[in-house]
Amino acid sequence: MDKQIRVAVAGANGRMGQEVVKMLAQDAQLIYTGNLDTRLGSEEINKQMEEMKPDVLVDFTTPHSVYKNMELCLAHGVRPVVGTTGLTPEQLQEMTDRYKEAGLGAIIAPNFAIGAILCMKFAAMAAKYMPHVEIIELHHDRKLDAPSGTALKTAEMIAAVRQELKQGHPEEAETIPGARGAEYEGFRIHSVRLPGMVAHQEVLFGSTGQTLSIRHDSINRESFMPGVNLAIKAVMSMYGLIYGLEHLID
Numbered sequence: 001m002d003k004q005i006r007v008a009v010a011g012a013n014g015r016m017g018q019e020v021v022k023m024l025a026q027d028a029q030l031i032y033t034g035n036l037d038t039r040l041g042s043e044e045i046n047k048q049m050e051e052m053k054p055d056v057l058v059d060f061t062t063p064h065s066v067y068k069n070m071e072l073c074l075a076h077g078v079r080p081v082v083g084t085t086g087l088t089p090e091q092l093q094e095m096t097d098r099y100k101e102a103g104l105g106a107i108i109a110p111n112f113a114i115g116a117i118l119c120m121k122f123a124a125m126a127a128k129y130m131p132h133v134e135i136i137e138l139h140h141d142r143k144l145d146a147p148s149g150t151a152l153k154t155a156e157m158i159a160a161v162r163q164e165l166k167q168g169h170p171e172e173a174e175t176i177p178g179a180r181g182a183e184y185e186g187f188r189i190h191s192v193r194l195p196g197m198v199a200h201q202e203v204l205f206g207s208t209g210q211t212l213s214i215r216h217d218s219i220n221r222e223s224f225m226p227g228v229n230l231a232i233k234a235v236m237s238m239y240g241l242i243y244g245l246e247h248l249i250d
């Protein structure tokens with residue numbers, strides 16, 4: 001067996017955290033050291049870090065906590081595997097620079113499901129040929145951030161290859177504000193929140209006489225676990241930060 005990896009989880013009692021704890025229990029290489037609550041005072045956090053001695057911190061908390069948690073990891077030399085969404089582009093860039101400078105491995109993945117990564121990649125492939133595109137992301141109604149991290153990453157990948165153009169009628173107007181969704185680099189992202197949903201995304205393309213739909217559905221949170229497992233093992237031999245699981249599987 002490869003060397004064992006000590007893994008703490010921030011948000012272990014949450015929907016994703018509980019699934020991570022189950023996954024860790026099924027892999028003999030991974031030792032679950034406990035739930036790290038970074039809302040505690042710094043003395044208590046230091047004590048917990050001392051006791052747990054984690055190699056990796058898996059973070060599934062809130063958009064509000066994740067930046068501070070990444071700073072904590074830097075301070076303690078712990079490698080973060082972050083699924084929490086909601087870091088701003090500026091925070092992401094800052095963390096990229098700081099982890100590079102520290103030579104410490106870190107992974108931020110807005111989506112750990114392989115199908116979602118493929119959905120993003122296929123969408124970027126299609127956008128090169130079909131620049132008229134809109135993204136619809138659909139999630140459970142407990143989600144804090146909109147649009148989803150997955151939709152933002154998809155939009156970034158599309159914008160990197162898409163010919164810029166103005167979509168829709170030049171004179172279109174919203175009779176109800178927000179009806180056309182959020183604008184990102186000239187195309188639209190729509191966020192749906194409903195009970196009963198988990199995590200879903202559809203990328204719609206239109207062209208003369210044809211449309212293309214690329215859809216991914218996570219029907220449960222187990223769907224993210226192979227990606228989280230892969231990231232925990234990969235981060236141990238990394239220097240610096242990567243943003244997106246696609247960088248690990250290409």
Ligand SMILES: NC(=O)C1=CN([C@@H]2O[C@H](COP(=O)(O)OP(=O)(O)OC[C@H]3O[C@@H](n4cnc5c(N)ncnc54)[C@H](OP(=O)(O)O)[C@@H]3O)[C@@H](O)[C@H]2O)C=CC1
Binds near residue numbers: 012038109
């Ligand atoms: N990358 C991916 O593949 C995926 C990412 N996500 C993202 O993961 C995040 C969590 O989602 P989900 O599990 O559904 O959310 P939940 O609300 O179910 O869980 C969040 C948990 O984090 C705890 N928490 C909040 N702040 C802290 C902190 N500072 N330190 C430790 N624990 C904390 C909460 O505790 P308490 O309840 O006591 O407040 C709660 O138990 C979201 O940002 C979501 O978008 C979700 C699914 C997949």
Ligand SMILES: O=C(O)C1=N[C@H](C(=O)O)C[C@H](O)C1
Binds near residue numbers: 198200
């Ligand atoms: O909050 C969620 O549930 C999810 N969040 C991530 C996101 O914002 O993209 C990943 C997945 O969509 C589930």
